[in-house]
Amino acid sequence: MKKNGEKITVLDPIGQPSGVFGSRLDPDSMPWAIHDPANQPRDTAEKLSHLKMAPRLDSLEGKTVYLVNTGFAGGAEFMAEVQDWFTRNKPSVKTELRHKKTSMFTDEPELWAEIKKNGDAAVIGVGG
Numbered sequence: 001m002k003k004n005g006e007k008i009t010v011l012d013p014i015g016q017p018s019g020v021f022g023s024r025l026d027p028d029s030m031p032w033a034i035h036d037p038a039n040q041p042r043d044t045a046e047k048l049s050h051l052k053m054a055p056r057l058d059s060l061e062g063k064t065v066y067l068v069n070t071g072f073a074g075g076a077e078f079m080a081e082v083q084d085w086f087t088r089n090k091p092s093v094k095t096e097l098r099h100k101k102t103s104m105f106t107d108e109p110e111l112w113a114e115i116k117k118n119g120d121a122a123v124i125g126v127g128g
Contacts, residue, residue, distance in 0.1 A: 054121075063120035064094045070104035070113070072126035082123065 057063065067082055069075040076099060083095045096119065100108050104126070115122050 008023040057121060060090060060093045061122065062092055064096060064118060066098060066115045066122040068115075068122060068124040069097070069099045070124060070126055071100050071102075072104055075126050078127065079123075082113045 065086070067079045069079045079097055085095050085102050086095045098111060098114075100106075100111065102108055
């Protein structure tokens, strides 16, 4: 689909939980095609098979957990509450509170690299 000569990215609801963003409808689709579920891009299980969730940790004791506010309204307060809960209830768990510098829909490679290097787990969330 085009708007003012530019392609419009359509997020694929099937791909979102797996981290696959940016699937596109056919650029020549009718303008209302975006609202018709039959026209939404689909990813197959085979295409997504390499995307796996991280293995579950046996315990958070002595681990570092990153709490990432994505910028959604109320997210900063929610993540601060989560951090406070860990402080009160799981003092052996170190928490690192981070706020995305960009929007919730954009990649932030430096932050992901920091979490991968220094963290054992991450909670990336929204508030509301």
